Amino acid sequence: MKTLQGESTDQLIERLGDDVTPVKPLRSVNKRATVWLGGALAAGLALVYFMTGNPLAAVAEMDTRNQWLLLLKFSAGLLGVMAAFQLSVPGHRKIWEWLPLVPAVGWLAMAGEACLSLTTYPMTDGSTLHYTQCFSFVVGLGIPLGAALFWHLRSGFALEPERTVMFGMLGVAGLVGAVMHCFHTQDGTIADMASHSIAVLLLVWYAVRQSAQLRVQHAL
Amino acid sequence: MAAAQAGDANAYRSLLADVAPFIRSIVIRTVGNVAWIEDAVQESLITLHKARHTFDSSRAFSPWLTAIASRRAIDQLRKTSRVARHEHADDEHLVTFADPDTNKSEEAGDAGKALSELLTILPDGQRQAIELVKCKEMSLKEASEVTGVSVGALKVAIHRGMQTLSKRVQQTSNR
Numbered sequence: 411m412k413t414l415q416g417e418s419t420d421q422l423i424e425r426l427g428d429d430v431t432p433v434k435p436l437r438s439v440n441k442r443a444t445v446w447l448g449g450a451l452a453a454g455l456a457l458v459y460f461m462t463g464n465p466l467a468a469v470a471e472m473d474t475r476n477q478w479l480l481l482l483k484f485s486a487g488l489l490g491v492m493a494a495f496q497l498s499v500p501g502h503r504k505i506w507e508w509l510p511l512v513p514a515v516g517w518l519a520m521a522g523e524a525c526l527s528l529t530t531y532p533m534t535d536g537s538t539l540h541y542t543q544c545f546s547f548v549v550g551l552g553i554p555l556g557a558a559l560f561w562h563l564r565s566g567f568a569l570e571p572e573r574t575v576m577f578g579m580l581g582v583a584g585l586v587g588a589v590m591h592c593f594h595t596q597d598g599t600i601a602d603m604a605s606h607s608i609a610v611l612l613l614v615w616y617a618v619r620q621s622a623q624l625r626v627q628h629a630l
Numbered sequence: 631m632a633a634a635q636a637g638d639a640n641a642y643r644s645l646l647a648d649v650a651p652f653i654r655s656i657v658i659r660t661v662g663n664v665a666w667i668e669d670a671v672q673e674s675l676i677t678l679h680k681a682r683h684t685f686d687s688s689r690a691f692s693p694w695l696t697a698i699a700s701r702r703a704i705d706q707l708r709k710t711s712r713v714a715r716h717e718h719a720d721d722e723h724l725v726t727f728a729d730p731d732t733n734k735s736e737e738a739g740d741a742g743k744a745l746s747e748l749l750t751i752l753p754d755g756q757r758q759a760i761e762l763v764k765c766k767e768m769s770l771k772e773a774s775e776v777t778g779v780s781v782g783a784l785k786v787a788i789h790r791g792m793q794t795l796s797k798r799v800q801q802t803s804n805r
Contacts, residue, residue: 422672423646426679432637433683499684500701501694567681569701 436499436565443495446562447488450555450582454589461593468592476591479520484588485513490581494559497574498566510577514584521603544594548586548609556582556617571621579617583610632687646675649695656699661707670706674699751798756791759784764792 417425436442455465462468469480489510496502559578568574587606633641650671657670677698685694745765749757762773763784770781777784 417672419650419668419672419675420647422675423643423650426646426675427639427643429679430634430637430639430642433635435635435687436684438686438688499686499694500681500697501685501689502697567677567684569677569697 439495439499439502439566442562443492446495446559447491450491450558450585454585457589458592465592475520479517480588480591482513482517482520483584483591485584486510486517487581487584487586487588489513490577490579490584491559492581494563494574494578494581495566497570497577498563498568500567500569506577507573510580514580517584517587518607521606542605544590545605545609547590547594548583548606549612551586551589552579552582552609552613553616555586556613560617560620572618575617575621576614579614580610583613631682631685631691635682635685635687646678649678650675652695653699656696657703657706660700660703664707664710666706666710670699670703673706674702677702748795748798752791752794755779756787756794759787760791760795763788 458465458468469477472480489512493506493510496506556579559582560575563574563578587610631645634645653671653674654667657667657674661670678695681698685691749760752760758777759773759779762768762776763770768776770784773779773784774781779787
């Protein structure tokens with residue numbers, strides 16, 4: 411049976427057979443994700459060390475709410491990047507299509523809850539970075555880190571480029587947020603939550619726009 | 631698949647021929663028995679070709695292939711729906727004019743018949759002059775030789791006949 415392109419499936423198979431060339435199989439998704447995450451985490455730890463002098467002490471000094479927020483941001487970051495790598499090749503497990511959203515929703519909910527409890531939290535925490543600076547930090551570090559992730563993902567073949575890149579950028583935003591959280595705890599104000607949220611959304615929006623490149627590359 | 635990744639054309643053709651029915655069954659299972667099944671099958675085969683480097687031989691082949699076929703079936707469904715949303719069925723594409731009355735003859739597939747009917751309202755002399763000069767595209771001289779009427783008389787007959795026809799058409803369209 412011929413298709414709209416006027417080529418039968420048998421003819422297509424013959425043509426693809428003629429076109430076939432040796433290809434180097436892609437490394438395991440888990441290995442690639444581990445390598446990328448290893449590099450990103452090492453850079454993040456170095457930055458935290460540079461800013462605080464002692465990352466462990468910085469975390470220990472946080473109140474429980476901020477420790478939970480840090481955990482949720484880090485989980486969203488880790489799972490987001492893992493999911494992006496998983497989605498960048500066909501045949502991933504379905505769980506990766508929603509798993510990063512769980513800590514991301516928790517992150518949003520906890521930050522939102524803090525905003526509703528403004529009476530118990532101060533408007534500012536006196537940290538080094540203020541709202542505009544934290545916005546700039548997330549976006550400024552998120553874009554190059556996201557670009558590095560995007561570059562890695564291009565070697566795969568994402569059947570759903572938008573979702574892949576969206577989770578990847580959500581992961582990058584989570585990791586950047588977690589790094590920043592070590593020396594700039596979220597103070598529970600609406601302004602702080604807005605600056606974080608807008609920065610994350612901006613990164614995700616930018617990434618999804620860029621995902622068109624993957625479609626072009628894969629001629630989808 | 632490992633042989634195909636190594637560039638073995640025969641193994642690759644054999645693999646594609648073997649998986650095509652499997653892909654077809656996945657497409658049918660995903661979107662039903664639609665007219666464009668073969669398009670989705672071919673899109674899946676092309677995607678398999680482009681993404682063959684992503685297959686990890688330590689993993690099972692079936693989930694990898696199923697993911698490609700299901701996704702392409704859904705993509706094809708979306709594409710078809712999108713096209714259908716922007717295209718309108720033009721069942722009356724032969725209609726030339728908006729007024730249905732104007733197109734009655736075209737719908738019947740016989741424009742000449744309508745013209746012949748219209749010409750019956752004319753006197754014989756005017757009708758014959760118009761038929762020869764306007765319909766059969768004879769020169770005035772040729773028409774004059776056929777009818778035995780002078781060229782001048784033919785001109786007058788044609789002019790009067792055309793005026794009558796024009797009035798009749800105008801009256802019909804004003805109704």
